[in-house]
Amino acid sequence: MRVLVLLMLGGCAQLLGLDDTKYDQHDAMVDAPSICDGAPACTAASGRSVCGVLLQTGGVPLRVGEPTGQSCSTMEGPCALQVLGDSMASYFAGTTASAVVGQLDDCGRFVVPDLPTTADDVAVWVTGPEIEQSAVVVVDRPTSAGTDTGVKLFVVTTATSAAWGTQISSTSPPDVTGSYLVSYINMMNAPIATNELRVNGGAVGDPPTLPWGVYFSGSMPFGSVDPSLNATQDTGTALLVPAAGSFQLGGFRTGKTCTPVSLQAVPNALIHIALRC
DSSP: OOBOOOOOOOOOOOGGGOOOOOOSOOSSSSOOOOTTOSOOOOOOSSSEEEEEEEEETTSOBOOOSSOOSSBOOSSSGGGGOEEEEEEHHHHHHTOOTTOEEOEEBTTSEEEEEEEOTTOSSEEEEEEOTTBOEEEEEEOSOOSSSEEEEEEEEEEOBHHHHHHHHHHHOSSSOOOOOSEEEEEEEOTTSOBOSSOEEEETTEEOBOTTSSSEEEEEESSSTTOEEETTOSSOOTTOEEEEEOOSSEEEEEEEETTEEOOOEEEEOOTTEEEEEEEEO
16 A cells, blocks of 8 residues: 555544544653543444544644543534545545535544545545645545544644745745645654655656645644755655646655655645655
């Protein structure tokens, strides 16, 4: 499988059928029991379900101020959003008639139930106020009834996308929508540093000539852009703005070339994809 989007959480049973399996994944700087420990039970009745968590850029879970682990009852944080899922082809085409509405709890955990088993590539996205069109794609999933768990969907606010543009150029900030948020991970699901973006087998340049890309600095995934960087840093994260139409997204570092994935530019969207290299 070329692409893996993985987040393991652990803990107590609540609404959405949370299981009580304990995992070794901290959701804070210090691991402490939390009502938000646990993952939504990803069950499928007739299709293949997708489950995961909404994250802020920087990797912090998007939650209400005082989460209960229950289904949303306010319009705060993740509860102001709607989550949907469909085949990646339908999402790329802008077709929403077949989209499946998912469930969210106030810990920002989501379930999109029973997407078609015939869709080996799917997209999950959120809509709501003060955010960009934020999505994640899961590629090469099994075409059988079952579940895809631990999916990370990074929710990008309009303020964050504007800040990234200013970090790239204070005088001529580029539009960073219509882009992919790329996480490079290894076989142990750890981020890969020194990885370079590749589109259609070639290196990408600087804005404004498409395709162009930039890399994130610091210790937080998709935190701050540093336009002087030429490869991923400790978080293994990058932003790619492709040209219109279809393209092959890959990556390169000394001694290793990532297997490319077929994608398509989606105007106004910011789409997360994790490439295992």
